[in-house]
Amino acid sequence: MSEQQKRTEIGEIGEFGLIDQISSKFTNKNSSTLKGIGDDAAVFGSGDLLQLLSTDMLLEGVHFDLSYMPLQHLGYKAVAVNVSDIAAMNGLPKQITVSLGLSNRFSVEAIEELYKGIQFACEDYSVDLVGGDTTSSPSGLVISVAVIGEVQKEKVVYRKNAKENDIICVTGDLGGAFLGLQVLEREKAVFKENPEMQPDLEKYDFIVKRQLKPSARMDVIHELGDLGLVPTSMIDISDGLASELFHIAKNSEVGVTIYEDKLPIAKMTYDTAVEFNMDPMTCALNGGEDYELLFTIGQNDFEKIKNHADIATIGYVDKRANGLKMVTKNNNTVALQAQGWKHF
Amino acid sequence: MSEQQKRTEIGEIGEFGLIDQISSKFTNKNSSTLKGIGDDAAVFGSGDLLQLLSTDMLLEGVHFDLSYMPLQHLGYKAVAVNVSDIAAMNGLPKQITVSLGLSNRFSVEAIEELYKGIQFACEDYSVDLVGGDTTSSPSGLVISVAVIGEVQKEKVVYRKNAKENDIICVTGDLGGAFLGLQVLEREKAVFKENPEMQPDLEKYDFIVKRQLKPSARMDVIHELGDLGLVPTSMIDISDGLASELFHIAKNSEVGVTIYEDKLPIAKMTYDTAVEFNMDPMTCALNGGEDYELLFTIGQNDFEKIKNHADIATIGYVDKRANGLKMVTKNNNTVALQAQGWKHF
Incomplete structure (x- = not known):
């Protein structure tokens, strides 16, 4: 079998194996990139106040089932799971974008329900919805959220500094x-x-x-x-x-x-x-x-x-x-x- | 027909109508949010150097057709279209996240092809890949990219300041x-x-x-x-x-x-x-x-x-x-x- 024809299933190396394999090929070029792949959020910026960036994608049939997940809760959850990544860096969430892939199964009223949940979460976590992308989807609902957070330089917490006896x-x-x-x-x-x-x-x-x-x-x-x-x-x-x-x-x-x-x-x-x-x-x-x-x-x-x-x-x-x-x-x-x- | 049962098709108000309707219900709470929904990218930060955030989602069967779109080109395009939003604000792109929804139709080798294109684009535009989310998808390929850019406060360009005779x-x-x-x-x-x-x-x-x-x-x-x-x-x-x-x-x-x-x-x-x-x-x-x-x-x-x-x-x-x-x-x-x- 030639190199071109080799086929490795994702399941063989797993999600984390895949991420390791891909990230090993990328190097950071910008001095403002302080932490790239490998933590709950990326860290960037300069000066005493740093920025955090994280993203999570939710797909119908994988992450949620609309037969028991109310759209309002789904909207709330999509924001909350992203805010949670900012929390994990000891940061405060500030801005989010929400991108939606929607099939014609969804009415304007259904999307309003989804955004009601997004809005409640934005209020609970003091986050501003600042953008996104809305497009049609061939079948299921797709929600992709990106969140920006802030943290004082001396307060950012990574996965990497646990010490013996902690x-x-x-x-x-x-x-x-x-x-x-x-x-x-x-x-x-x-x-x-x-x-x-x-x-x-x-x-x-x-x-x-x-x-x-x-x-x-x-x-x-x-x-x-x-x-x-x-x-x-x-x-x-x-x-x-x-x-x-x-x-x-x-x-x-x-x-x-x-x-x-x-x-x-x-x-x-x-x-x-x-x-x-x-x-x-x-x-x-x-x-x-x-x-x-x-x-x-x-x-x-x-x-x-x-x-x-x-x-x-x-x-x-x-x-x-x-x-x-x-x-x-x-x-x-x-x-x-x-x-x-x-x-x- | 009761209020609960009302169903408006998205096509009746269109993508821009939907965005207008949703964004009218959100107000910004954070002083660091300088421009929210309604331009090529959101603008946030304080001081002389501002940050930009934009996001675009590409769905198989809507935005691309893998029967003629090579995966490497697709990876490149997914980054380029996001960088283009930063360019439109007169900013420089700095960091991106790439989230993928993948069905088991895609092998590790196919995903590596996709990331090769992402990597070429990251090099061409001097952007760092700093994170993302990888998950399974029930059917088609989903790519969601978020990009962070930088711009000097006095150089940020919006859609809104065109003047008569320009x-x-x-x-x-x-x-x-x-x-x-x-x-x-x-x-x-x-x-x-x-x-x-x-x-x-x-x-x-x-x-x-x-x-x-x-x-x-x-x-x-x-x-x-x-x-x-x-x-x-x-x-x-x-x-x-x-x-x-x-x-x-x-x-x-x-x-x-x-x-x-x-x-x-x-x-x-x-x-x-x-x-x-x-x-x-x-x-x-x-x-x-x-x-x-x-x-x-x-x-x-x-x-x-x-x-x-x-x-x-x-x-x-x-x-x-x-x-x-x-x-x-x-x-x-x-x-x-x-x-x-x-x-x-």
Whole structure:
């Protein structure tokens, strides 16, 4: 087989393998580019106030299902997941652009619903909608958002500066968005079987909302600012805690140890996992789309957050050679696996 | 029919109507947002150096056809059309993000081809690739690019400041990309009828290249900088000259008069139009995707460009009340029509 005919499937190297392969061929030419590919957002600018840029694309049939995702929530979510990337750099979001690919299935009224959600999110996060692109799409809905943020030069937080003995922190609780999705998928299947059946979502309200209308944790970023606390590393939890710990460990060249009994799991998440015959811990470790923040802090800063109701300390940063581990409730030590989301 | 059930088709109000309707509901909250929706790029920042942000989305089956668009050219074009928006603000492009939606039809090798084109464009325009998002797509290829540019505060050019008696200028030549597309579509149809037929593209090389691999006119932006010439208004010609003249006229609250015999049309464009039984002038006025620059300058600046081989002066800015007109070769005056591209 000649070189020209070689065909490698994307699945063979995975999304992250593909990104590594491509980015290795690009070098930055502009002095204003301070951080390119490889963090939650790119960093650029000069002087004391730096700019951040991140982008996320949502495709119908891959990232959302309009049979249970209201358009208003979808608009909100499209903004929130991008703002979350700015939060993960310890920045403040300022401007967004929204590009839409729309099939003629969508009416003007439907698009207005979508923009209502975008508008609510712009208000909640103090972001200005400054542009975008609107075009027809042959089939599904495509939403591509780019967000600009700002951060003081001395406050920007990367994935790369976690140090040995740092404390690992997580905001909120984990696994809820994943189990919310399971509930929605189940109700959809039931409805398909029997359209007379009304979906029973009320008792799952909390986790369904985690899936349909996630929040970017800008509240925590503002609180850290008030506490004068700059994390040593940070990332948002979009692909699952374990996957994000691998990013921090790889970029910071460290190992991590976390404790199973410290993982923050809401009661409804736990109960629903059990109902679905799933292990709640696995859901917390590998369920994606919680959009909570994972960050590390120096031990000196522990006092500042130890009584914070919404920040859990789940472990510590270790030597690189010690790898990524979890101490289970039975005091066994197991290697962490990064399953994350696989879109390919 | 109740309010809830009302359904307005996007085609009824059009892309620009939709954008107007949506943007009227958003107000800017951040002092760093200097220009939001309604120009080629958004403008933000503070101090003497401002930032520009623009975004464009290309969808397979709408914006390109992979049966005749090589992936490398597509990658190049995706960057060039975004850089063109920065050029239209008189800025320099600095960073881009590229988000891809890919079906499993695409191999790693195919994606590398696409990125080769992106890389060539990044080199030609001195832009750094700083991020993006890669995800699976249920069917076609989706490319969404966001670009950041820089411009000195006193040099930023909007659509809105054209003044009465200004001179209207156009770079390069018009209609070529549109006729290149006609040739490609014809050859595709011939090939479908009879796969033995080899496409006869060589004699159309110039216009086919205008369609497949357009350039952003950064060379002109650098020259204007060297000449110390800041246009009073500017826009890039993506939807066709007539459509862009309407944007300048609307935003600047002026009228325009252009002269048919001044429109720059390449010989191959002219001859191909005739071959296709089309009016070359109509192709130059309404053919899209040339990515040339349309700008206005004060009369005092005329000396600086009057001998420029690649800038045509095509008319002048008039009173708003006089509307948009073209003086034909027979010295008749006709009202301009903005047909542009209609994706809906």
